[in-house]
Amino acid sequence: MVSSMQYTIKDFYFWKITMCLALASFFVFASMYAVQPLLPVFVKQFGVAVSTSSLSISLTIIGLIIGLIVLGFLSDRNGRTFYIKFALVGSIIPFLLIPLTDSFFILLLLRFIQGFALAGLPAASIAYISEEIDRRSASVAVALYISSNALGGMMGRVVTGYITDHYAWETAFYFLAVVGVVVLIAVFLTLPKSNRFEATNLSFSRDIEAFLFHLKNPRLLLVFGLGIVLQFSFTGLWTYLPFYLDGPPFSLSLQAISYTFFAYGLGVVGSPFAGWLAGKFGLRIVRICGVITFGTGIFLTLSDSLVMLVIGLCVGCLGFFTAHSLSAASVSEQATHHKGSASSLYLVSYYVGVALGSTAVGPLYGAAGWLGLVLFAGLLPIIYIIFVTVLTKRWA
Numbered sequence: 001m002v003s004s005m006q007y008t009i010k011d012f013y014f015w016k017i018t019m020c021l022a023l024a025s026f027f028v029f030a031s032m033y034a035v036q037p038l039l040p041v042f043v044k045q046f047g048v049a050v051s052t053s054s055l056s057i058s059l060t061i062i063g064l065i066i067g068l069i070v071l072g073f074l075s076d077r078n079g080r081t082f083y084i085k086f087a088l089v090g091s092i093i094p095f096l097l098i099p100l101t102d103s104f105f106i107l108l109l110l111r112f113i114q115g116f117a118l119a120g121l122p123a124a125s126i127a128y129i130s131e132e133i134d135r136r137s138a139s140v141a142v143a144l145y146i147s148s149n150a151l152g153g154m155m156g157r158v159v160t161g162y163i164t165d166h167y168a169w170e171t172a173f174y175f176l177a178v179v180g181v182v183v184l185i186a187v188f189l190t191l192p193k194s195n196r197f198e199a200t201n202l203s204f205s206r207d208i209e210a211f212l213f214h215l216k217n218p219r220l221l222l223v224f225g226l227g228i229v230l231q232f233s234f235t236g237l238w239t240y241l242p243f244y245l246d247g248p249p250f251s252l253s254l255q256a257i258s259y260t261f262f263a264y265g266l267g268v269v270g271s272p273f274a275g276w277l278a279g280k281f282g283l284r285i286v287r288i289c290g291v292i293t294f295g296t297g298i299f300l301t302l303s304d305s306l307v308m309l310v311i312g313l314c315v316g317c318l319g320f321f322t323a324h325s326l327s328a329a330s331v332s333e334q335a336t337h338h339k340g341s342a343s344s345l346y347l348v349s350y351y352v353g354v355a356l357g358s359t360a361v362g363p364l365y366g367a368a369g370w371l372g373l374v375l376f377a378g379l380l381p382i383i384y385i386i387f388v389t390v391l392t393k394r395w396a
Contacts, residue, residue, distance in 0.1 A: 006196065009137040013192050017132060018141045020191040021125050024084055025148035027176075027183045028118045030156025031091040032060060034176060035111070036239060037161035037258045038169050040246045045169075046104040051362030054239055058358035059108050060115035061351050067119025068348060073207055075120070076200045080128035081191055083120035088187060090117020092180035099170035122347065131196045147268045150321070154264035161258020210341040219334045219395070220342060222388050224349040226327050229384045230294070231353025233377035234320050236361035237298060241313075244370045249304055263313040270321035278326055284389075287326040291385040293319030298378035302371065323381070324350070 007014040035042075035056045042053040075083045094114040098107050129141045156176070163172035214220050241260065245252045277286045297316025301309045328346055335342035365373045 006134040007132060007137070008134045009140055014133060014137060014141070016190055016192055017129070018144050020187050021084070021121075021129070021141070021145050022148040023183050024088055024121055024187055025125070025145050026152035026155070027180050028087055028091055028121045029149045029152035030159070031095070031114065031118060031176060031180070032064070032156070033057070033153045034156040034160045034172070035060075036157050037242050037254060037261065038164060038172075039239065040242050041164060041169055041254070042104070042107075046107075048104055049362075050240075050243060050366060051359055052104070054359045054362055055108055056111050057235075057239060058355040059112045061355040061358065063112040063115025063117075064119045064122075065348055065351050065355070067116040068123050068344065068351070070116075071120045072123040072344060073204055075124040075127065076202075076207075078199070079197050080124040080131070080194050083124040084128070084191065085120075085184070085187060087118045087120030088180060088184045090114060090120070092177050092184065095173040095177035095180065099173050126343075128194065128197075131194065132192070143272060146271060146325075150264055150267035150271075154261050154267075157261040157264075158258045161254050161261070165253055165255035165258070207341070211345060214335060214342045214345050217334065219392070220331065220345075222391065223327055223330055223334060224346055226381075226384060226388065227324070227346050227349040228353040228356070229381050230291075230320060230324055230327070231350050232357045232361075233294075233298065233380050234316075235354045235357030236373060237301070237316070237357075237377050239358050240361065240365045240370075240373055241301075243365070250306060260310060260313055263310065263317045266314055266317040267321040270318050271325040274322040274325050275329070277322075278329070283326050283330055287323050287330070288385055288389065290319045290322030290324075290326065291381050294323055295319070295378045295382045298374055302374050 007017065039050070039053045039056070042048060042056060043050055046053075071083050071086075091114055094110040098110050101107060101110075125145060126142065129138050129145070133141050159175070160169065160172040163169075163175055238261075242254075242257050244250075245257045245260070246254075274286060274290065294316050297312045297314070297319055300312025300315060303309055303312065328343070328350075331342050331346045361373060361376070364376060368375075
């Protein structure tokens with residue numbers, strides 16, 4: 001029997017749900033991006049090319065994209081909490097197995113499996129919040145959940161870089177596994193069961209029809225394209241940054257390189273700040289400003305001054321998270337039906353950009369160096385937002 005009661009911000013169970021999802025989100029996103037500062041280490045230890053090393057990120061994201069579709073379909077039929085817990089278990093096990101292998105192929109295979117498993121959290125969490133928490137309080141829960149995404153991604157990078165520099169990357173993976181076990185125990189003991197979940201009876205083909213429906217909407221296609229472009233540039237920059245800082249003129253240690261990921265902290269405050277600005281000046285104007293700020297920050301990283309480079313990374317992060325959060329918000333405005341599948345499609349396009357930025361930019365970096373990568377990453381989103389602005393004005 002489905003309960004009619006939804007929790008509000010005043011209820012103890014609201015905070016149990018919110019804190020459990022925030023913890024799970026923190027660990028899952030730390031797991032997803034933990035290898036990013038380790039790419040130069042993999043190149044040296046396994047004797048692989050730079051672009052091959054970057055597959056440890058992009059294959060995880062490809063697994064995630066597949067998992068979002070498959071596990072999202074299953075969670076609509078079998079419930080939410082199982083897949084949230086499944087994501088944690090599936091994130092922990094590869095961290096215990098990867099240090100035991102000396103094969104980079106096995107490492108990539110385990111990272112792909114890890115990506116598929118951790119998709120259980122984003123596939124089920126937002127739906128779980130919307131079902132169990134009152135609409136007026138759900139925005140707080142979602143904001144904390146998304147902030148934990150950024151915080152987890154940031155700390156996963158920083159911690160693995162720090163531990164690897166002092167000990168070994170295998171030690172960093174074991175440490176993450178221990179953290180994951182602690183989070184898993186907390187979630188297993190604390191996460192409330194679903195009271196308002198109702199299984200859908202729609203076939204998988206009907207879910208696919210809902211996805212295809214949105215692909216016929218040109219305005220939504222532009223937003224999905226923006227999601228790809230933003231992450232393509234953003235991930236490309238951050239994936240090859242460790243290689244750039246590892247060599248002259250900076251020649252930084254892995255620990256020092258990992259500290260640059262603290263710039264992601266602006267993502268924690270950037271998203272809610274962008275929402276406030278959009279309420280005052282309009283979503284479209286603030287999103288354009290976010291893209292321009294993002295591009296400006298990228299160009300600042302061309303400086304030979306480490307201080308200016310770090311400032312550029314911070315400015316770029318602020319602009320990126322502003323543009324990304326408002327693009328995600330615009331999806332529900334543009335979609336007239338099946339808003340849930342429209343949001344899922346934006347999430348898929350977003351992670352397609354991550355996968356492309358992780359590996360597809362590799363040949364460009366190899367051929368044109370940091371200058372070529374920065375020019376490409378900085379100009380691409382600015383050119384695209386100009387294209388979107390011109391096209392939407394013609395449709396108006």
